[in-house]
Structures are given as structure tokens and as C-alpha cells.
Amino acid sequence: MRFEGKVAIVTGAASGIGLATARKLAAEGADLILADRDFAGVAKASQGLGGSAVAIELDVASEESCRQCIARAVEMHGGLDILCNIAGVLDFGSLRDLSADRWNRVIGINLTGVYNMCRAAMPDLVERRGAVVNMASAAGLVGVPFNAAYTASKHGVVGLTRALALEFSKAGVRINAVCPGGVETPMLHQAMPDNVDMEMVMRSASWLDGGALATSEEVAEVVTFLASHQARRMTGVALSVDGGQTAG
Numbered sequence: 001m002r003f004e005g006k007v008a009i010v011t012g013a014a015s016g017i018g019l020a021t022a023r024k025l026a027a028e029g030a031d032l033i034l035a036d037r038d039f040a041g042v043a044k045a046s047q048g049l050g051g052s053a054v055a056i057e058l059d060v061a062s063e064e065s066c067r068q069c070i071a072r073a074v075e076m077h078g079g080l081d082i083l084c085n086i087a088g089v090l091d092f093g094s095l096r097d098l099s100a101d102r103w104n105r106v107i108g109i110n111l112t113g114v115y116n117m118c119r120a121a122m123p124d125l126v127e128r129r130g131a132v133v134n135m136a137s138a139a140g141l142v143g144v145p146f147n148a149a150y151t152a153s154k155h156g157v158v159g160l161t162r163a164l165a166l167e168f169s170k171a172g173v174r175i176n177a178v179c180p181g182g183v184e185t186p187m188l189h190q191a192m193p194d195n196v197d198m199e200m201v202m203r204s205a206s207w208l209d210g211g212a213l214a215t216s217e218e219v220a221e222v223v224t225f226l227a228s229h230q231a232r233r234m235t236g237v238a239l240s241v242d243g244g245q246t247a248g
Ligand SMILES: NC(=O)c1ccc[n+]([C@@H]2O[C@H](COP(=O)([O-])OP(=O)(O)OC[C@H]3O[C@@H](n4cnc5c(N)ncnc54)[C@H](O)[C@@H]3O)[C@@H](O)[C@H]2O)c1
Pocket: 011, 012, 013, 014, 015, 016, 017, 018, 035, 036, 037, 038, 041, 058, 059, 060, 061, 086, 087, 088, 089, 090, 109, 113, 135, 136, 137, 138, 179, 180, 181, 182, 183, 184, 185, 186, 187, 188
């Protein structure tokens, strides 16, 4: 029960890694806010968690929506200890097809979304000497071909994490990132455009378990570790959970 008495927000909690993280935090006693633009999804997930879990509709790309989400969480639970920024989108394709709209959408959700949530939550996190866990990716550490906007957004998340970790170290707020390789979630099942060279993309696969994808639960274990007191000496870390993908 590492999170007994702790208030936690998880973005992207309707599906995949966010949902697995929310389940683990709830199972270990957190007062939980599940936030996602898929409100029906978080509403359903929060019912399954029982207790004090609450669903909130959130668009991380909107500064105002993030402000309202934090304000509601603090109003309901009196403060905030843990922020897990998991919401994200993937958009494979060649640079030729990467319009400004597609670029801005990916950067707006994956990178500006993390900035929006951190900025809105920081005064409350400082008050409780809290912790932030940002979802980056192996694509935050190395290049992934045919995935330029996503790769840039996740490199941005790693940089933002490191900068904020230093800035808020004196205030006692820890800020870390998780960098998974391939994880078996709905995100990975979107259609690939025809002109993507899959052989090149798949070269960045896991070395463990014959290249098998990780599960959301395996990644959630690392997210919750970084959010917990067990990681009290860790800040500014981009922790790989990629089966060795970025080791060589
Ligand atoms: N699946 C992988 O292989 C993998 C690998 C590395 C990193 N990641 C990262 O993990 C995170 C979770 O991805 P997943 O694989 O669980 O995908 P997923 O598609 O199962 O879940 C993503 C969730 O984010 C929500 N979301 C999307 N845009 C949003 C917005 N603007 N505001 C609020 N919520 C929004 C979606 O509704 C969805 O519930 C993402 O940041 C992703 O980039 C995934």
C-alpha cells in the first residue's frame, strides 16, 4: 500500500499503460483521478476501481482543460501528490506526408500536453513535495524512422523532464520519465501507411523474450515505482523499459 493517503492523477487512463497505471495506484491505496479525452472510457474504468476513483474529461492539448482538471482534483481531495502524464498519440508516416497539422497534433498532445499538466499542477505538487512521472518512449532516446513527429515529441518530453527535475529539486518535487519500447496496447494497432519501410521500423525491437512486446502492466510497475517513496533518490531520470532496444 505505497500510495495510501496519496492523491494521484493519471492522464490517458482510459486505455493501455495509463489504465494499467491507474489500476496499480488504486490497488495500492491512492485517491485517484482518471483523466482522458475519452470520458466514457475513464468513467467505466473508474467504476471498476471502486473507492474514491473519479473520472474527469481532459484534453491535455488544452491549457484550460488541464487547469480545470488540476483544480477539480485539488478541490475534491485537498491536494495533489502524484501526476502521471501518460496520454499520448502515435502517428507513423513518411516526412512527405507529415503535414503541419499532423505535426502540430502530435507535438500538441505528447509534448505540450505534458508541459500544460506540469505547469498547472506544480504549485500543488510543491506544497506536498510530490512526484511527476512523464511517459516518454525509446523514441525519446533514439531516432525511429518514419516517426518524426512522435520521436521529436518524446525527445522533448525527456528534455522537459530533465529541465524541470533540476528546477524543482530544491522544492522537493521529483520529476522522472519512463521510456518503453514496444508495448501491447491499442496504440500499436493503427494502420500503417503503405510507404513506411516496416523492416527499418522493426529493427528497433526488444532483445528480450525473442522480441516480444511488453505488457501495460510491466510498464505500469516502473511508472508506480518512480512515483513511490522507493524512488526518493531519483529525479531527472529517463528510465528505459525496452528490453535492451536502446542499449546497443
Ligand atoms: N504502446 C507502445 O508501444 C508505447 C511505447 C512507448 C511509449 N508509449 C507511450 O505510452 C503512452 C500511453 O500509450 P498506450 O500505448 O497506452 O496507448 P493507448 O492508445 O492505449 O492510450 C492512450 C490514451 O491517451 C488518451 N489520449 C490521447 N490524446 C489525448 C488528449 N489530447 N487528452 C487526453 N487524453 C488523450 C487516449 O484517449 C487513450 O486513452 C503514450 O504517451 C505513448 O506514446 C507507448
